[in-house]
Amino acid sequence: MGIKRRKFLQLTGLTAAGTMLSSCGKGTEKLIPFLIPPDDGSIPGVANYFASACRQCPAGCGILVRVAEGRAKKIEGNPLHPVNKGKICARGQAALQDLYHPDRVRQPMKRVGAKGSGEFTPISWDEGLSLLLEQLNDLKKQGHADRLLFMTPRLQGTLSELVWSFMSVYGSPHHLAYEMLNTESYEQANVAVCGRGDVPDYDLEKTQYLLSFGADFLETYLSPVRYGNAFGKMRQSRPTIRGAFTYVGARMSMTAASADRWLPVNVGQEGVLALGMARLILEQGLYSREMVKNVEGNPEVWMKKLSDYDLHSVAERTGLAPEEITSIARDFATIQPSLALVGDSVVFQSNGQDAVQAIQFLNLLVGNVGQPGGLLFCSPPVGQGSTSSFANLLSKVDALERDEFHLALVYRTNPVHGLPSAIRFQEAFKRVPFVVSFSSIMDDTAMHADLILPDHTDLESWGDVVPWVGAHSQVTGILQPVVNPLYDTRSFGDVLLAAARGLDGEGEKVLPYKNYLDMLKQRVQRLIDGSSDTASEKNWVEILQRGGLFEQEEAVLDVPQKKGVSPVPVREPYFEGNKEAYPFHLALFASPVIYDGRNAHLPWLQEMPDPMTTAVWGAWVEINPKTAESLGIKHGDLVMVESTQGSVQVPAVIFPAIRPDTVAIPMGQGHHGMGRYADKVGVNPLGLLAPVMDKEHVLPAWGATRVRLTRISDKGDLTVMGHPEGSYRGELLEI
Amino acid sequence: MSMKDTDKKERAVKYKWGMVIDLDRCTGCGACVVACHAENNVPFVGKELSGYGRAMHWIRIERYWEGEYPHVRARFIPVLCQQCNNAPCEPVCPVYASYHNAEGLNAQVYNRCVGTRYCANNCPYSVRVFNFFEPSFPEPLDQQLSPDVTVRTKGVMEKCTFCIQRIRRAKETARLDGRAVRDGEIQPACAQTCPPDAIIFGNLADPKSRVFRFSKSPRRFRLIEDLGTDPSVIYLKGGGHEHVR
Numbered sequence: 003m004g005i006k007r008r009k010f011l012q013l014t015g016l017t018a019a020g021t022m023l024s025s026c027g028k029g030t031e032k033l034i035p036f037l038i039p040p041d042d043g044s045i046p047g048v049a050n051y052f053a054s055a056c057r058q059c060p061a062g063c064g065i066l067v068r069v070a071e072g073r074a075k076k077i078e079g080n081p082l083h084p085v086n087k088g089k090i091c092a093r094g095q096a097a098l099q100d101l102y103h104p105d106r107v108r109q110p111m112k113r114v115g116a117k118g119s120g121e122f123t124p125i126s127w128d129e130g131l132s133l134l135l136e137q138l139n140d141l142k143k144q145g146h147a148d149r150l151l152f153m154t155p156r157l158q159g160t161l162s163e164l165v166w167s168f169m170s171v172y173g174s175p176h177h178l179a180y181e182m183l184n185t186e187s188y189e190q191a192n193v194a195v196c197g198r199g200d201v202p203d204y205d206l207e208k209t210q211y212l213l214s215f216g217a218d219f220l221e222t223y224l225s226p227v228r229y230g231n232a233f234g235k236m237r238q239s240r241p242t243i244r245g246a247f248t249y250v251g252a253r254m255s256m257t258a259a260s261a262d263r264w265l266p267v268n269v270g271q272e273g274v275l276a277l278g279m280a281r282l283i284l285e286q287g288l289y290s291r292e293m294v295k296n297v298e299g300n301p302e303v304w305m306k307k308l309s310d311y312d313l314h315s316v317a318e319r320t321g322l323a324p325e326e327i328t329s330i331a332r333d334f335a336t337i338q339p340s341l342a343l344v345g346d347s348v349v350f351q352s353n354g355q356d357a358v359q360a361i362q363f364l365n366l367l368v369g370n371v372g373q374p375g376g377l378l379f380c381s382p383p384v385g386q387g388s389t390s391s392f393a394n395l396l397s398k399v400d401a402l403e404r405d406e407f408h409l410a411l412v413y414r415t416n417p418v419h420g421l422p423s424a425i426r427f428q429e430a431f432k433r434v435p436f437v438v439s440f441s442s443i444m445d446d447t448a449m450h451a452d453l454i455l456p457d458h459t460d461l462e463s464w465g466d467v468v469p470w471v472g473a474h475s476q477v478t479g480i481l482q483p484v485v486n487p488l489y490d491t492r493s494f495g496d497v498l499l500a501a502a503r504g505l506d507g508e509g510e511k512v513l514p515y516k517n518y519l520d521m522l523k524q525r526v527q528r529l530i531d532g533s534s535d536t537a538s539e540k541n542w543v544e545i546l547q548r549g550g551l552f553e554q555e556e557a558v559l560d561v562p563q564k565k566g567v568s569p570v571p572v573r574e575p576y577f578e579g580n581k582e583a584y585p586f587h588l589a590l591f592a593s594p595v596i597y598d599g600r601n602a603h604l605p606w607l608q609e610m611p612d613p614m615t616t617a618v619w620g621a622w623v624e625i626n627p628k629t630a631e632s633l634g635i636k637h638g639d640l641v642m643v644e645s646t647q648g649s650v651q652v653p654a655v656i657f658p659a660i661r662p663d664t665v666a667i668p669m670g671q672g673h674h675g676m677g678r679y680a681d682k683v684g685v686n687p688l689g690l691l692a693p694v695m696d697k698e699h700v701l702p703a704w705g706a707t708r709v710r711l712t713r714i715s716d717k718g719d720l721t722v723m724g725h726p727e728g729s730y731r732g733e734l735l736e737i
Numbered sequence: 738m739s740m741k742d743t744d745k746k747e748r749a750v751k752y753k754w755g756m757v758i759d760l761d762r763c764t765g766c767g768a769c770v771v772a773c774h775a776e777n778n779v780p781f782v783g784k785e786l787s788g789y790g791r792a793m794h795w796i797r798i799e800r801y802w803e804g805e806y807p808h809v810r811a812r813f814i815p816v817l818c819q820q821c822n823n824a825p826c827e828p829v830c831p832v833y834a835s836y837h838n839a840e841g842l843n844a845q846v847y848n849r850c851v852g853t854r855y856c857a858n859n860c861p862y863s864v865r866v867f868n869f870f871e872p873s874f875p876e877p878l879d880q881q882l883s884p885d886v887t888v889r890t891k892g893v894m895e896k897c898t899f900c901i902q903r904i905r906r907a908k909e910t911a912r913l914d915g916r917a918v919r920d921g922e923i924q925p926a927c928a929q930t931c932p933p934d935a936i937i938f939g940n941l942a943d944p945k946s947r948v949f950r951f952s953k954s955p956r957r958f959r960l961i962e963d964l965g966t967d968p969s970v971i972y973l974k975g976g977g978h979e980h981v982r
Contacts, residue, residue, distance in 0.1 A: 047884070070883075070884055071884065073880045073881070074880075074881065075775075075881060075882075075883050075884075076775045076776060076883065076926075077775070078929060078930065079929075079930065086932075088929075089768075089930060089931065089932040089934075090768065090930055090932075091766060091768045091930075091932060092766065092767045092768045092770065092771040092772075095768070095771045095772055095775055095930065096771055098775060098881050099878065099881070101881075102877045102878045102879075102880050102881050103878070104875040104876060104877065104878060220764040220766060221766060226766070226932070227768075227932045230764055230766060230932030230933045231932050231933055231934065233762075233764060233933050234759075234762035234764075234932070234933025234934045234935060235933075235934075237761050237762055237933075238759060238761055238762055244761075254809070254811060256764065256765055256766065257764070259765060259800075259810075259811035259812075259813065260764050260765070260813075264807075264809075264810075266806075266807050488877060594766065594767070595767065605781045605783075605878075606771050606774050606775070606781060607771070608781075608784075609781040609782070609783075609787060609792060609794075610767050610770050610771055611767070611770075611797065611798065613765040613766065613767060613798060613800065613813065614800065614811065615800075616800055618784065618787050618792070619783070619784035619787060620784070626806060627805075627806070628806070658802050658805065658806055658809045659802075659806065659809045659811060660806075661806075662806070683784070721784055721787050721788040723787070723792060723794075723797065724799065724800055
């Protein structure tokens with residue numbers, strides 16, 4: 003034998019080391035990098051935690067990312083962050099799969115096939131940027147700068163500033179920050195009732211009686227982790243008090259499942275219930291005298307205004323028993339502090355604005371506004387960009403139809419999937435000659451693009467996040483790259499700054515930043531002391547370690563200043579489709595798992611059972627057992643759901659907790675594109691929605707569509723994790 | 738203090754890991770489900786295999802319906818390995834892959850497992866999951882895999898470990914500091930992430946621990962207790978009309 007034992011061990015040692023190294027990817031082929039520790043100070047086998055912020059939904063929680071050997075391993079909540087307090091939801095944790103998604107756009111791409119075919123060819127960043135600049139400069143040279151449309155979600159902080167400055171330098175007023183689950187309606191109502199245009203925070207933790215009108219605050223509404231945490235405290239953290247919770251709505255959502263009492267009210271009559279309760283509270287003199295004085299109200303005048311809302315007619319309109327209404331009205335007024343929330347299923351009705359105002363009036367009446375355990379209006383968050391109005395969206399669609407836009411930039415929003423086709427956006431959008439997408443995954447909108455300049459994913463980016471609600475103090479979460487970019491992608495901020503520099507004109511003067519990080523640091527310094535210097539390195543590192551700027555002192559609570567408030571009658575809701583041909587209300591709801599569809603490409607979430615139905619990998623329609631029986635529909639059957647607008651085929655789930663005259667479908671599935679885990683999984687129900695709106699306030703009514711059901715076959719291709727019959731054997735577990 | 742002394746001191750401390758799940762706090766949101774996937778390299782299997790009941794969740798949220806419309810209620814109950822003290826899964830394993838460790842955990846030795854699936858068959862809580870196929874993590878999803886936990890191969894049974902890698906880490910730290918593990922120092926991934934703080938983990942052998950105190954709550958019950966499995970997971974009953982006011 004030529005090999006001695008010593009030689010053999012040396013060889014195997016080297017081979018083993020070589021194998022380990024070769025599995026580490028780029029840049030570590032040689033032995034040297036392991037003998038000399040890497041620059042970032044990481045030690046093999048020891049994990050580091052980096053603080054950052056979550057952008058999976060607008061809540062803006064703080065996160066800690068566990069990084070080992072240069073790779074992100076796990077996302078945990080940041081305990082220092084005042085919004086989520088160390089907790090994080092399923093969607094936030096799944097952002098890891100956003101980073102490591104196998105179907106990410108790995109370099110800039112140029113369309114080669116027909117529009118919408120999804121055929122692209124990789125190009126270099128130089129070519130990509132010059133294509134973008136060519137388009138921008140051409141348009142500007144022709145004097146048509148206003149033919150640029152910029153579509154984003156509601157932006158925050160530095161990004162909001164950047165896009166605003168870019169658009170003003172370029173000379174186009176057409177920045178559309180609109181997504182389907184828009185908060186415009188709440189803001190309008192709050193102005194009318196409380197005199198404040200921002201979304202208030204709800205102090206669930208301290209409340210004793212919680213009444214939710216369709217607000218799914220534990221799953222998708224505003225800030226689910228914050229409210230989930232507060233809900234736990236409301237229930238069990240006080241020695242002698244267990245906060246009570248009643249839910250009003252046509253469908254039992256995951257949030258409603260946690261309620262002590264579920265009241266399946268007639269669709270669109272939530273506002274009537276609120277006014278009926280208000281009248282009972284006035285009649286019995288249970289209102290807050292102090293609040294009446296504050297707003298200079300007159301209970302006698304209010305009583306007269308509510309003359310149509312006597313118990314009998316309210317019971318008839320809402321479909322609830324009179325005893326139920328009196329008991330919740332009494333509880334709401336006498337168990338203090340109490341709190342009424344209002345959510346999307348109420349807001350998106352043709353009388354949604356009236357209902358929100360009625361419910362906020364109810365809060366006002368018993369003194370819930372501005373008191374602990376109630377609605378809190380704090381100093382408005384600095385850096386929260388504004389959302390576009392529905393009217394603005396409609397005018398943009400009209401302009402698209404008149405071919406007024408020659409160039410569209412789309413960042414972090416997926417309107418081709420996420421807007422109801424009834425407003426004709428999708429067809430109109432196809433007319434734009436040149437579309438640039440900054441998406442990091444080939445989503446439905448990117449499929450229609452001509453140029454894709456892929457952004458980093460959140461875990462590779464710099465950025466700042468201003469939480470939507472829930473911070474009683476000024477909070478800005480800072481996003482930092484926790485791993486090196488995996489692919490040849492570039493930060494959207496840097497690309498836009500480069501574009502501004504390349505513009506013929508004043509781009510450089512208005513946006514004089516070296517890069518996006520520089521701009522971010524300057525903004526942070528402004529937040530700290532109002533100066534325009536870049537944050538000093540020491541400060542900056544400390545902020546990064548904490549995960550952002552969290553001003554800890556309790557903010558002053560504002561008591562409503564608006565005088566002369568009075569209840570506004572609730573109009574009868576309008577529904578599209580007549581009752582005979584289309585007998586069922588269609589309730590679309592944001593999926594607790596994939597929200598409005600932005601998280602549909604993440605396999606952990608696709609395989610996480612929907613809480614109420616335990617369904618995975620798809621969409622379904624929820625039908626009351628009696629209704630299903632009368633139509634001959636069984637669990638898992640394929641059903642056609644038709645409205646005046648269109649139809650979808652979707653499996654049926656027999657759902658015991660939905661009104662017999664209502665059916666519900668989750669939003670978010672049915673993508674065309676968005677990677678292997680979302681593409682053609684389930685159906686997108688937005689095509690069913692009729693273009694009903696509240697004409698007076700120009701607000702959409704996505705809950706105002708009626709549908710009919712037809713059984714097609716028994717092959718619905720429904721996958722549920724729970725056994726349909728086992729679901730009814732709770733007594734086995736003694737719960 | 739020499740290493741020998743600290744070792745002795747550490748051995749003197751008794752650990753019996755247990756968990757309390759407050760169903761009145763649990764909202765059924767599923768954050769624990771994803772946390773467990775991320776922490777323990779639990780694979781996803783896709784729609785078809787999920788349909789065959791081969792999804793690999795180590796923790797799941799059971800949903801029970803009670804009553805009929807309109808007086809219907811839904812109940813959520815997170816179910817994970819109950820770490821039974823008289824575990825039905827243990828005596829049936831022909832190769833001792835499923836065994837009981839000194840700290841009350843039902844441990845699973847992956848490289849002993851030959852895939853008879855007797856243990857899963859014998860588990861009244863259906864919390865054991867089997868790798869029917871080689872798990873797949875298409876590149877670069879594999880870069881997320883935690884180095885602290887093995888990736889199980891085809892033919893191996895796996896289950897909740899109470900995040901034993903976290904328990905080990907905390908015990909090592911404690912031993913280096915020459916002390917016992919502090920109450921609350923260990924949090925399994927599910928408890929750490931739980932938004933409403935429904936899950937409490939700790940040492941049931943320590944009467945001062947939070948988990949011990951909550952385990953004596955009048956709301957306590959254990960899953961299918963009459964089977965005599967003596968689980969280490971204690972549930973606290975959720976609320977109902979009877980609790981209001």
